[in-house]
Amino acid sequence: MAQASTVERILDTAEVLFAEKGFAETSLRAITSKAGVNLAAVNYHFGSKESLIQAVFERFLNPFCGALELQMDERFADKVTLESLLGLVATVAMETQRGDARRVAIFFRLSGLAYTQAQGHMRRFLRERYAPPFRRWLSLLAQLTPELTQQERFWRVHFALGATTFALSGMESLLAMSNQGAQQPMAATQVSKELLDFVAGGIRAPSQTSRALPDGESAQK
Amino acid sequence: MAQASTVERILDTAEVLFAEKGFAETSLRAITSKAGVNLAAVNYHFGSKESLIQAVFERFLNPFCGALELQMDERFADKVTLESLLGLVATVAMETQRGDARRVAIFFRLSGLAYTQAQGHMRRFLRERYAPPFRRWLSLLAQLTPELTQQERFWRVHFALGATTFALSGMESLLAMSNQGAQQPMAATQVSKELLDFVAGGIRAPSQTSRALPDGESAQK
């Protein structure tokens, strides 16, 4: 066959439709008809819709987590800056999605959906499989932000994650809104630079919260 | 009757379930059985599921937008700081939700869903009805951040919105994660202070992007 296999065509189509509409709103009939395969092929190859969703996540998280660990191995010895650690996620995502910005948007969109739409079953699957590289990334961040308490860091990471997934969720529609009436339309890579600025600023923000200083260090104003 | 009317019971229950699971994943049967009303009552009072969703939004957006405009009227003459403008959203949300932190979380969660799950129909409804106060809020922000280009401001607002809705989406589960093993559990109001720090830091972040400076002003380092 010249075209992709049935399994790949299902995964390619499911990925796009899940990212567009979410899991519950995307029917197997929509996936299979758009992919040009038989309805029963999903259950034949994957067993169930739930397993198809897992397979979609595996296909993009496996290379991503692998590449992330590799990069952290290389950079762990050297000194790391906050910008480079944050940018690493974007760089590795771009790299493992073959430089295709549209696929990167899908990647982050699906990551966001995993948080907001995934039921208990899916959440457990993701945590069991992919926790280690993220934990390691977090410990690197902890080294770079000693002035934050553990809880502050925890929340700021989630705020950053929220800014990222949410913004990239509506990337196309937001790009359209942003560019309407603008002389110089903005590219997706430009947006990711803006995002990096914003997130770095948020992580670095001085804490207004009065609290016992754990390391005897004075809070920066 | 001592208890709330059928319409109110439906709205109260729908609000919670929509916030928990999203619109498509919440069936009318789930809502009506939990609310203790007849299944047909939703279509009797609201006409359709779509109209019920709109009614839920109206009930919390009408007082919110009203109070937001009122506050902006009062503060427009005085000088406003970035923190107070950002905090205004949280304050007004808290105020119009009767000081109930759980309802505030639902408020932001539904706002986030409106962005990520709403179809074209719903999006149009929200924009037509509630655009003015938000536009006015944005112009106040523009006065406070003259160093940002229009596009930078546009994106940073959306990043901030993402951080807010996403973080508050998973508030309960995140609070549980954050507090596990911590001696001093963190309250929801504390989280919103942390969020304010983060967002203000992100909005204020220096732009790394090289560009023509529009007002002849030098970028802060």
Add this chain to the structure above:
DNA sequence: TGTACATCAGTGAACGCGCGTTCACTGATGTAC
């Protein structure tokens, strides 16, 4: 005061529909003897 009618909130049961899943089946390819 009594009767006839109108209004309206709410109900129980059924409707058609799209969903994920199942199952008997096909047809091509590989393997054993």
Add this chain to the structure above:
DNA sequence: TGTACATCAGTGAACGCGCGTTCACTGATGTAC
């Protein structure tokens, strides 16, 4: 080389189920005369 069987990707049609919606109906309350 020829035959019998096994394996496997894929198929078409049907399954039961939960969904949003509809409809004829009830029973309480208000109103006109």
